[in-house]
Amino acid sequence: MKYGTYVKVSCPERAILEHVTSRWGVLVLVALLDAGTLRFSELRDGIGDVSEKMLTQTLRTLERDGFVRRHARPVIPPHVDYTLTDLGREAALKVQALADWTSSRVPAVAAAQSTYDAARG
Amino acid sequence: MKYGTYVKVSCPERAILEHVTSRWGVLVLVALLDAGTLRFSELRDGIGDVSEKMLTQTLRTLERDGFVRRHARPVIPPHVDYTLTDLGREAALKVQALADWTSSRVPAVAAAQSTYDAARG
């Protein structure tokens, strides 16, 4: 079984971890942390390379977990805003911290990989 | 592959993040952080439910990234020890911090999910 992003994981902690560290989850959380409020199309364009399907799926999951608040204005054409909840802000800060640390160690990891690859093949 | 305007998550960074937050990556890092040194079989038994294939794969990835050091003693039967490098200890601490935070918010997330599911379907 794949340790799915959406359900079917025995350990709830593991599931939540998957949600916030998932490919698009990280980007959505950090984007909303930086911008405060973003529309669906702003998230889609800002993140880039994300399909609408995956963005919707990611937003639904984060909304269900209580990390993201969805505000749909009853207008035509539709206008939907997304913001972080307090819980979501906590999550976003933690995830950003991990992402920042990772970013800072990219050179060290790249060096380690080169060494490893050179020694083996 | 290009990422966001709001977020600067490069591909190598994303890959590293996936390595350390992967299902078995988290468990291996935390196990080694707690125990200091563990043999292959100790990791396999301690983590539980992990196939030898996935454990090997996880260990190789973490070793290549410079997070884990592998020490194979030239004896029969084979005896292989795994420990964290300094870089790996940093990673393990960050990951454990995120995992601990996640663990502490499981009730809040569960409540949010119940609310969401009740309101919708």
Add this chain to the structure above:
DNA sequence: CTGTATCCATGATGATACTG
């Protein structure tokens, strides 16, 4: 504009069997 529905290629995953 903000989604939903459907199909499908890809790749991750784990069971099993085997090896040095």
Add this chain to the structure above:
DNA sequence: CAGTATCATCATGGATACAG
């Protein structure tokens, strides 16, 4: 003991088309 090899399966994510 510590892996490696092979294979079946099944979720994941992307493309596409369409709807409200």
